[in-house]
Amino acid sequence: MIDHSGTDAVCREIITPRFCETDALGHINNVSYAAWLEQGRTGYFKTHTPGGFSPLILAKLEINYRNEAFHGTLVEVQTCLEKLGNTSFTLAQKVYQGDQLVVEAHSVLVNFDHGLKQKAPFNDSERLHWQALEVENF
Secondary structure: OOOOOOOOOOOOEEEEHHHHHHHHOEOOOHHHHHHHHHHHHHHHHHHHHOOOOOOOOEEEEEEEEOOOOOOOEEEEEEEEEEEEEOOEEEEEEEEEEEEEEEEEEEEEEEEEOOOEEEOOOOOHHHHHHOOOOOOOOO
């Protein structure tokens, strides 16, 4: 895979497209990307989330399709923290197949208090942690 970004704050997941993810036209079906993006977010959190942080919930997923992808060639999902707010942050994600950008996506994740059933502000420790991971111009 090509190194499309030079920062350690970008998490990379390599995915092998499955035949069942193709459609009648022979390219990857648009619904497969949501699962790939989830795999990218999961890898990001395994790498960058310290224990004890409040659970996050996915509040929004926006996918912009740029090019087709096909079965038989690995794809790389890149994930980074793009914008930090008081109770949420936005992850930016890109999917490449070889040198070609296939998908750009943005996910909004909310820090959520499941006991109170409402969003909650990040504490000082969480805020410092996430601020250190923000990536500009991804």
